[in-house]
Amino acid sequence: xxxxSFKRLAxxxxxxxxVVTLVFFTMRMIPGDPISAMAGDNLSGAALDQMxxxxxxxxxxxxxxxxxxxxxxxxxxxxxxxxxxxxxxxILGALPVTVTIAxxxxxxxxxxxxxLGTLAxxxxxxxxxxxxxxxxxAAMVLDLMPSFWTSLVCLLVFSxxxxxxxxxxxxxxxxxxxxxxxxTLPIVVLSMAQIATMARITRTSVLEVLNEDYVRTARSMxxxxxxxxxxxxxxxxxxxxxxxxxxxxxxxLNGTVIVEFIFTLPGxxxxxxGGINSRDYQMVQTLILFYAxxxxxxxxxxxxxxxxxxxxxxx
Amino acid sequence: MTQEAIVLPSxxxxxxxxxxxxxIVRALGNRRIQLALAILGPILFLTVFRPLLPIQxxxxxNLREMMQPPSxxxxxxxxxxxxxxxxxxxxxxQISVFVGFAVAALALVLGLVMGTLAGFFGGIIDRVMMxxxxxxxxxxxxxxxxxxxxxxxxxxxxxxxxISLSDVPRFIRLQRSLVxxxxxxxxxxxxRTVKASQLWLMTRHIIPNTVAPLLVAASIAAANAIxxxxxxxxxxxxxxxxxxxxxNLIRDGQSYLEQAWWISTLPGAVILLIAISLHxxxxxxxxxxxxxxxx
Numbered sequence: 001x002x003x004x005s006f007k008r009l010a011x012x013x014x015x016x017x018x019v020v021t022l023v024f025f026t027m028r029m030i031p032g033d034p035i036s037a038m039a040g041d042n043l044s045g046a047a048l049d050q051m052x053x054x055x056x057x058x059x060x061x062x063x064x065x066x067x068x069x070x071x072x073x074x075x076x077x078x079x080x081x082x083x084x085x086x087x088x089x090x091i092l093g094a095l096p097v098t099v100t101i102a103x104x105x106x107x108x109x110x111x112x113x114x115x116l117g118t119l120a121x122x123x124x125x126x127x128x129x130x131x132x133x134x135x136x137x138a139a140m141v142l143d144l145m146p147s148f149w150t151s152l153v154c155l156l157v158f159s160x161x162x163x164x165x166x167x168x169x170x171x172x173x174x175x176x177x178x179x180x181x182x183x184t185l186p187i188v189v190l191s192m193a194q195i196a197t198m199a200r201i202t203r204t205s206v207l208e209v210l211n212e213d214y215v216r217t218a219r220s221m222x223x224x225x226x227x228x229x230x231x232x233x234x235x236x237x238x239x240x241x242x243x244x245x246x247x248x249x250x251x252x253l254n255g256t257v258i259v260e261f262i263f264t265l266p267g268x269x270x271x272x273x274g275g276i277n278s279r280d281y282q283m284v285q286t287l288i289l290f291y292a293x294x295x296x297x298x299x300x301x302x303x304x305x306x307x308x309x310x311x312x313x314x315x
Numbered sequence: 316m317t318q319e320a321i322v323l324p325s326x327x328x329x330x331x332x333x334x335x336x337x338x339i340v341r342a343l344g345n346r347r348i349q350l351a352l353a354i355l356g357p358i359l360f361l362t363v364f365r366p367l368l369p370i371q372x373x374x375x376x377n378l379r380e381m382m383q384p385p386s387x388x389x390x391x392x393x394x395x396x397x398x399x400x401x402x403x404x405x406x407x408x409q410i411s412v413f414v415g416f417a418v419a420a421l422a423l424v425l426g427l428v429m430g431t432l433a434g435f436f437g438g439i440i441d442r443v444m445m446x447x448x449x450x451x452x453x454x455x456x457x458x459x460x461x462x463x464x465x466x467x468x469x470x471x472x473x474x475x476x477x478i479s480l481s482d483v484p485r486f487i488r489l490q491r492s493l494v495x496x497x498x499x500x501x502x503x504x505x506x507r508t509v510k511a512s513q514l515w516l517m518t519r520h521i522i523p524n525t526v527a528p529l530l531v532a533a534s535i536a537a538a539n540a541i542x543x544x545x546x547x548x549x550x551x552x553x554x555x556x557x558x559x560x561x562x563n564l565i566r567d568g569q570s571y572l573e574q575a576w577w578i579s580t581l582p583g584a585v586i587l588l589i590a591i592s593l594h595x596x597x598x599x600x601x602x603x604x605x606x607x608x609x610x
Contacts, residue, residue: 019454144538145587148545148565156576288459
C-alpha cells in the first residue's frame with residue numbers, strides 16, 4: 001500500500017510539473033507578448049519596455065521558466081496586472097464562495113441521488129422497470145441540459161416569476177443566511193446534472209450487489225428489506241459511487257464557472273472570466289493552474305480512497 | 316475417425332466493407348437511430364435550406380418589430396434589434412453542427428493515429444504519450460478550453476482547436492486500450508505467423524475492429540463540443556457577435572430575461588434537442604455495431 005501511494009505520489013508530481021510547464025509555455029505562445037497584449041494601444045514603446053523589464057520578460061525563456069517554477073514552489077503567484085494585488089489573496093478571498101457552491105452541490109447530489117438510485121435498483125431487482133426507465137431517461141436529459149441554459153430558466157422561473165430567490169445583489173461572507181439564499185439556486189442547477197448521473201451509477205452498482213450471495217444470506221437471516229438494502233447492499237456498492245463522485249468533480253468545476261458568471265457570485269470562476277476580459281494573463285494562468293491542481297489532487301485522493309477501502313484491490 | 320469439416324467464414328466478420336454493405340441498413344432499423352434522425356433530420360433540413368425559407372436573414376434587423384413574443388410570423392419571437400430568432404437559431408445550429416463535426420473528426424483522427432501507435436508499439440512511445448495525455452486530462456474540459464481560447468483568441472478556428480485539445484487525449488486513451496486488448500488475440504498471432512507486416516496488422520486487423528467504439532465516442536464528443544462551444548460563446552469567449560452562435564443568442568437574451576423570456580430559452584432548447592439526439596445516435600451505433608447487444 002505504502003509503495004503504491006509513493007508511486008502514485010511521484011506520478012502526481014510529474015503530472016503537476018507537466019501542467020505547470022504546459023501552462024507556462026502556452027501563455028508564452030500569445031502572439032507578441034503578454035505585455036503588449038495587455039496594454040493594448042495605450043502605452044508607448046518605452047513604457048512597454050519598462051514593464052517587460054519589471055516582469056522579467058527580457059530574460060531568456062529557460063531562465064524565466066526556472067524562475068517561474070521556483071516562485072510556484074514558494075506559492076508566490078505574483079500580482080495582478082490591473083490592480084497590483086497579490087493573486088493568491090484574490091483567490092483566497094473568492095474561494096469560500098466557490099467551495100460553498102461545490103460542497104453544497106455534492107451534498108445535495110448525494111442526499112437525493114443515493115436513495116433514489118438504491119430505490120430504482122431495488123425496483124429493478126423486483127422486476128419493476130417503470131421507475132428504472134424514468135430515472136435512466138431523466139438522467140440523460142438532465143445530464144445534457146447546458147448549465148447556462150438551465151440557470152437562466154431557473155432564474156426566470158424561481159427568481160423573476162415566483163420571486164423565491166434574489167437574482168443578484170451583494171454577497172457578503174459575513175452573513176451566512178444571505179449567502180445561502182444566493183447560492184441555493186446555483187446549487188440546485190448544478191445538482192440537477194449530477195443527481196441524474198449519480199443516481200444511475202448508484203442503481204447499477206446496487207443492482208449488481210443485490211444479486212450477490214451475501215445479500216441472499218442476509219435476507220435468509222431474516223433482516224428487514226430496508227436493513228438488507230442499506231446495511232448490506234449499499235455499503236458494498238459504495239466504492240464505485242465514491243469514484244464517480246471524484247471523477248465528476250471536473251464537471252462540477254466547469255459548472256461553477258458558468259453559474260458564478262450567471263448569478264454574479266464573486267467566486268474564482270468569475271475571477272477567471274474577469275481576468276480574460278481584462279487580458280490579465282498572469283491571473284488567467286494562475287487560475288487555470290489552480291483549477292487543474294484541485295482536479296488532480298481530488299482524483300488522486302479518490303484513487304487512494306478506492307484502494308484503501310477495497311480489500312480486493314491487490315498491490 | 317472422421318475428419319470434421321472446417322467451415323471457413325466467407326468474410327471476416329468486422330471487415331469495413333461489410334460495415335458499408337450491411338451496416339447502414341441495420342442502422343436505419345435501430346429505434347434509437349430512428350429517433351435521433353427524427354429530431355436531427357428536420358433541424359438539419361431547415362438549417363440547410365434556411366436561405367430559401369420565407370424568414371428574415373439572421374443578421375437583418377427590423378426596428379419596428381423589436382422584442383416581439385413568439386407568433387406565427389416569428390415562431391421564436393424577435394430580439395432587441397428586431398432580428399428573427401428562428402432565422403438566428405438556424406444559423407446558430409449551422410455553426411454548432413460545424414463545430415461539433417470538426418471537433419469529433421479531429422479528435423477521432425488524431426486519437427486513432429496516436430492511440431494505435433501507443434497501444435501497438437508500447438514501450439517508450441506509450442509512456443511518453445500517456446504522460447502527455449495525463450497532463451491534458453488534469454484540466455477540467457471547459458477550463459482547458461477557456462485557457463486555450465484566452466491564448467489562441469476568439470473565433471471559429473481557435474474554438475475548434477481549444478475544444479479538440481481536451482478531447483484528443485480521451486480518444487488516444489480509448490484507442491490505446493482497444494488496441495491493447497486486440498493485440499494479444501489469437502487472430503493477430505495467426506496473422507503474424509503468415510508474416511503479416513506491422514502496417515498490415517494495424518490497418519487491416521486492428522483498426523477496423525476499433526472503429527465501432529470510436530464512432531460511439533465521436534458522436535458523444537460532437538454533442539459535448541456543441542455544448543462547450545455554446546458555453547464559451549455564452550461567456551463571451553467563443554464565437555464573436557454578431558455571428559449568431561447559439562451561445563451568443565442565449566447571452567443576448569440574458570439581460571432581457573424578464574421582458575423577453577423567449578430570446579434565451581428557445582435557442583437553448585434547440586441545443587438540448589441536438590445534444591439528446593446525438594446521444595441517441597451514439598447509443599444506436601453502439602447497439603448496431605456491437606454483436607453482443609441484442610436490445
